Amino acid sequence: AQSVTQPDIHITVSEGASLELRCNYSYGATPYLFWYVQSPGQGLQLLLKYFSGDTLVQGIKGFEAEFKRSQSSFNLRKPSVHWSDAAEYFCAVGNMEYGNKLVFGAGTILRVKS
Amino acid sequence: DSGVTQTPKHLITATGQRVTLRCSPRSGDLSVYWYQQSLDQGLQFLIQYYNGEERAKGNILERFSAQQFPDLHSELNLSSLELGDSALYFCASSVESSGNTIYFGEGSWLTVV
Numbered sequence: 001a002q003s004v005t006q007p008d009i010h011i012t013v014s015e016g017a018s019l020e021l022r023c024n025y026s027y028g029a030t031p032y033l034f035w036y037v038q039s040p041g042q043g044l045q046l047l048l049k050y051f052s053g054d055t056l057v058q059g060i061k062g063f064e065a066e067f068k069r070s071q072s073s074f075n076l077r078k079p080s081v082h083w084s085d086a087a088e089y090f091c092a093v094g095n096m097e098y099g100n101k102l103v104f105g106a107g108t109i110l111r112v113k114s
Numbered sequence: 115d116s117g118v119t120q121t122p123k124h125l126i127t128a129t130g131q132r133v134t135l136r137c138s139p140r141s142g143d144l145s146v147y148w149y150q151q152s153l154d155q156g157l158q159f160l161i162q163y164y165n166g167e168e169r170a171k172g173n174i175l176e177r178f179s180a181q182q183f184p185d186l187h188s189e190l191n192l193s194s195l196e197l198g199d200s201a202l203y204f205c206a207s208s209v210e211s212s213g214n215t216i217y218f219g220e221g222s223w224l225t226v227v
Contacts, residue, residue, distance in 0.1 A: 034215075042220060044206075095212075101162060102149075102216060105156075
């Protein structure tokens with residue numbers, strides 16, 4: 001069965017500092033991988049996705065993620081965090097064999113301190 | 115704005131009652147998904163429809179049912195509501211049934227009192 005682990009429940013970074021949010025997945029075949037962001041009281045906004053090809057993918061708001069098959073990881077990065085990035089971030093894995101169901105990690109809450 | 119529209123945004127109802135949540139997918143999307151987000155269980159996939167037919171089922175309770183209509187909008191029906199059903203219910207859509215990006219609506223907040 002698919003599973004996604006986000007080991008960090010909370011992360012606090014200073015504004016302007018770099019950010020890396022970790023995501024590890026368990027899935028037998030080549031996964032589809034996504035990062036979504038949820039601001040308080042808001043829906044889920046897609047940041048970026050990986051289906052195939054270049055393992056470094058660029059997303060919106062200056063985010064990027066790197067797919068590392070050997071480590072079963074898809075970590076999200078941003079070189080310089082802004083206060084508006086404070087939100088909850090979800091990693092998700094999908095597959096083709098069973099519809100398009102996404103399995104989500106538990107989420108990482110990002111706090112940005114000024 | 116993802117283009118996925120959900121109504122109502124907020125709903126408060128009593129235990130034992132029944133509610134219907136409505137979703138309009140993005141224009142051109144044939145597949146609709148329902149997810150439940152709760153504090154204790156996180157984001158859980160409930161069910162997927164593609165072009166009117168059920169495609170995949172997740173952890174959906176028997177008290178819950180869904181359908182997708184010919185105009186592709188979808189409804190999630192929750193009956194015999196319990197306190198534990200209080201959650202944020204997301205609808206999402208994608209163009210095809212697999213291998214596509216899934217876009218989420220802003221959710222319907224259900225509070226059962």
